[in-house]
Amino acid sequence: MPQDTELAVRTIGISKEFFGQSVLEDVDFDLRWGEIHALLGENGAGKSTLCSILAGLYHPTRGEMMLAGAPYSPHSPHAALEAGVGMVYQHFRLVEQMTVAENILLGNPDVPVRMTASGLAGRAREVMDRHGLWIEPTKYVGDLAVGEKQQAEILRLLNRGVKVLILDEPTAVLTPREAEALFAALRNLADQGRGVILVTHKLREVQQSADTVTVLRSGKKVAHQRVDDTTTHDLARLMIGDDLEPGSGSVDASHTTGDKLLELHSVSVVSDAATRPELDGVNLTVRAGQIVGVAGVSGNGQRELAEVITGLRTTTSGTIRLRGEDISSQTIGGRIKKGMGFVPEDRLTRGLVLGLEIEDNVLLRSQRDRGFRIGPFLRLSAINQWARRLIDRFDIRGVRKGLPISVLSGGNLQRLILARELSRQPALLVASEPTRGLDVGAAEAVQTILKAERGRGVGILLFSGDLEEVLGISDEVVVMYEGRVVASRPASEVDVAQVGRWMAGLT
Amino acid sequence: MTAPTVDRAAARSGRWHMPITVEQRAASRFLQQLGVNLVALVLAFGLGAILLLMAGDNPFDVYREMFDRAFGSSRAFRETLRSTTPLILTGLAVTVCFRMGLWSIGAEGQLIAGSVAGAAAALVLGPSLPAPLAVAAVVVAAALGGAAWATLAAVPRALFGTDEVVTTLMLNFIALGIMNYLIFGSVSYWRDRTNLGFPAGKVIPESTQLDPYFGVFDAGLILSLALALIVALALRRTVWGYQLRVAGDSRAAASYAGISATRQIISVFAVSGALAGVAGGTYVMSITFALEPRAIAVNLGFVGIVVAAVALLKPLLVVPIAFLMGALLSIAPSLSIFGVSPAVVIVIQGIILLCVAGAQFFIRYRVRITRVEVGSR
Numbered sequence: 001m002p003q004d005t006e007l008a009v010r011t012i013g014i015s016k017e018f019f020g021q022s023v024l025e026d027v028d029f030d031l032r033w034g035e036i037h038a039l040l041g042e043n044g045a046g047k048s049t050l051c052s053i054l055a056g057l058y059h060p061t062r063g064e065m066m067l068a069g070a071p072y073s074p075h076s077p078h079a080a081l082e083a084g085v086g087m088v089y090q091h092f093r094l095v096e097q098m099t100v101a102e103n104i105l106l107g108n109p110d111v112p113v114r115m116t117a118s119g120l121a122g123r124a125r126e127v128m129d130r131h132g133l134w135i136e137p138t139k140y141v142g143d144l145a146v147g148e149k150q151q152a153e154i155l156r157l158l159n160r161g162v163k164v165l166i167l168d169e170p171t172a173v174l175t176p177r178e179a180e181a182l183f184a185a186l187r188n189l190a191d192q193g194r195g196v197i198l199v200t201h202k203l204r205e206v207q208q209s210a211d212t213v214t215v216l217r218s219g220k221k222v223a224h225q226r227v228d229d230t231t232t233h234d235l236a237r238l239m240i241g242d243d244l245e246p247g248s249g250s251v252d253a254s255h256t257t258g259d260k261l262l263e264l265h266s267v268s269v270v271s272d273a274a275t276r277p278e279l280d281g282v283n284l285t286v287r288a289g290q291i292v293g294v295a296g297v298s299g300n301g302q303r304e305l306a307e308v309i310t311g312l313r314t315t316t317s318g319t320i321r322l323r324g325e326d327i328s329s330q331t332i333g334g335r336i337k338k339g340m341g342f343v344p345e346d347r348l349t350r351g352l353v354l355g356l357e358i359e360d361n362v363l364l365r366s367q368r369d370r371g372f373r374i375g376p377f378l379r380l381s382a383i384n385q386w387a388r389r390l391i392d393r394f395d396i397r398g399v400r401k402g403l404p405i406s407v408l409s410g411g412n413l414q415r416l417i418l419a420r421e422l423s424r425q426p427a428l429l430v431a432s433e434p435t436r437g438l439d440v441g442a443a444e445a446v447q448t449i450l451k452a453e454r455g456r457g458v459g460i461l462l463f464s465g466d467l468e469e470v471l472g473i474s475d476e477v478v479v480m481y482e483g484r485v486v487a488s489r490p491a492s493e494v495d496v497a498q499v500g501r502w503m504a505g506l507t
Numbered sequence: 508m509t510a511p512t513v514d515r516a517a518a519r520s521g522r523w524h525m526p527i528t529v530e531q532r533a534a535s536r537f538l539q540q541l542g543v544n545l546v547a548l549v550l551a552f553g554l555g556a557i558l559l560l561m562a563g564d565n566p567f568d569v570y571r572e573m574f575d576r577a578f579g580s581s582r583a584f585r586e587t588l589r590s591t592t593p594l595i596l597t598g599l600a601v602t603v604c605f606r607m608g609l610w611s612i613g614a615e616g617q618l619i620a621g622s623v624a625g626a627a628a629a630l631v632l633g634p635s636l637p638a639p640l641a642v643a644a645v646v647v648a649a650a651l652g653g654a655a656w657a658t659l660a661a662v663p664r665a666l667f668g669t670d671e672v673v674t675t676l677m678l679n680f681i682a683l684g685i686m687n688y689l690i691f692g693s694v695s696y697w698r699d700r701t702n703l704g705f706p707a708g709k710v711i712p713e714s715t716q717l718d719p720y721f722g723v724f725d726a727g728l729i730l731s732l733a734l735a736l737i738v739a740l741a742l743r744r745t746v747w748g749y750q751l752r753v754a755g756d757s758r759a760a761a762s763y764a765g766i767s768a769t770r771q772i773i774s775v776f777a778v779s780g781a782l783a784g785v786a787g788g789t790y791v792m793s794i795t796f797a798l799e800p801r802a803i804a805v806n807l808g809f810v811g812i813v814v815a816a817v818a819l820l821k822p823l824l825v826v827p828i829a830f831l832m833g834a835l836l837s838i839a840p841s842l843s844i845f846g847v848s849p850a851v852v853i854v855i856q857g858i859i860l861l862c863v864a865g866a867q868f869f870i871r872y873r874v875r876i877t878r879v880e881v882g883s884r
Contacts, residue, residue, distance in 0.1 A: 311765075312762060312763065331765060332762070332763070332764075332765035333765030334765075336765060342763070344763060346759065349757055349759045349760070350757070350759040350760055350762075350763045351760070351763065352760065353752075353753050353756045353757050353760045354756070354757070355756040355757075356752060356753070356756055360749065360752065360753070363749065364753065364760065364763075364764045365763070365764045365765065367746050367749055367750065367764065367766075368746065368765075373746055376745045376746055376747060377744055377745055377746075378744050378745060378746060378749060380743075380744060402537075
């Protein structure tokens, strides 16, 4: 292993902007040979962007990089790989229809054009022996478990002579036992002198397996420490930030006295018996005129919870009641009729039909409504009038007759979804990430709409990755971790640090 | 929502530059789309001219002759109209499926199924029913036959996600095989048993033979025009059409709106199959007058794909495009008399499809030639 300097990778003042929006600001990052370096941060903190720059996928807007003491500016992932920097993405770059050996040796210039299957397997075994990882080389990748696929991916990179290995959220898809095996393998690679970067938002993993940790928050580096010198509590605070006011939102007691609207009783979702359940015995209540905010690091069951309540996903066990009536096995249409509004997380692919016009979009989810049809025929003039009313009332700008709504800006699209869902006068509104990606003004407008609806007695279940938002407008805060509700408190009784610890799976 | 992509390598090197910028259009207007496609059509005939030149023909003479033989006399015009009818219907059948993102290429097989069912209805009911009722019975039977054949592909697609491209293609061959068997391989109900020469289909009773010349318009053409109007209205103004358009644009949005994918897929396939089936039924009633495999299996279903694509999946545009394609088809046989291979027509059709498919790029993207300072970085 060539070790020209002590540092494997050094970035100096790396910044990255997408369409004028800053994603990384002036980040200095050092990776030593032989260490496992955790890159910690919330979703959107800039971890993946930094790694993608190192791996040659993006080019930094400003800043310089060094690899083993020499200037380094890869113009493509291929160039990065040639230079010895390889990245294991969350979605593996493997050919499922080929064997492990073929995948490992794929694209290797040293492998002759013609080679027998046993010859390939032999070459693959050499690679595995050298690195202390083992997967049956003749197996097809499509037949492997996720953990094995990941190891095949790592082997593929190692076979290309990778000296710096970057792993993007590698444990997100692994069972605890697979994760342990992965960390043992990574430790072995680091001991051989390689530099390993581990992208994660799980504090426990940092403590267990990393030597050093760099914490990013909103695109800036906020800490770089030896793991032994920190505690998980410190890291949680660094990651989430401690400059937020404790639950200042809504202390108005009248908001919490409404009738029970939505009740979940030990709701579980298990899609694959081999992995942990997506939802594990969730209990939850939303009352009329109340905003219940769900906090959690993304991927801890929030999406599944929203889907199971709105009917996009079925429960494995447990009951969901809306206004006292069991709706667990109701269709989506049935739930809409019972008064459920839903602002989905994927607003562009699910919440709207971008290729169609505004009339078609205000009709979405109401197409069977008596007001908009006579038998099988649509009442186009009624729909058209309705669209114009919503445009006025919710100040949706940029609509052009005869053009699809894809011409609207993000804030206007989100207002359109809200307008549509609220126009049905729902009893309950499930809102997933209603302000994500919006600028401050547009986000405030959306929050104002939500608060106004609460004032009118609508029960709102708010999912948001923005902790400030959750604490700012919710009456009740629910924290999810690994598919379970780990805490449920009035917003006025909790502070950010406490919620941050719950989100990290600590008590 | 424009995402400019500039040729980076060129910009970096400074020496070489490509002064071409490609950017995505936010949205394209209907007239713009139509214009681009008309240019594509002209280009296609231009490329066809090159081909004719290489074959040693004078393209102007050939094109003039083609025009004369398609529209030059009232007889020629009627022939063109008769070829138009089935193409309108198969074009509509393809349009309905493609609008929902169901890539059915089974109109050919569904047309055959419609012909078999329609001919059966004509032979059984024709002698006993008055003409208008008999014709209606044939149309209904043909629609049901086509719909049933389409359902064979629709159910596995809806329930198990089986690739409809493969199933509909294979069902085309099965339908053709069955039709051939009915006439050439067996002494079936459809076969003319009095004819001891070359096997032929039994001629349908006169009550079901459409008088081909209602002035110029034959009854099948009127039916197909009416169906084009109905399909256009159904897409625009019914809940079913709305759900089809939503599902065609985004499956995720459709499920979010509570639209049952299973039901929507099966019903869309059935409607598409019925339209192709009616094409078969009217073809038997106004052109072949019997189940004649070699006259029926002439790729009308496949040409329907070209029609639908060139018509931008707009039901009302299907009519003029089917007319154009119908003209091309009707002159193919007579071209050989003129010394030009009928294959030219097929080649020109292929070129049209390629040009129109290529033109879609210019509908989605705007290409601009920009000035880049040479040597600047």
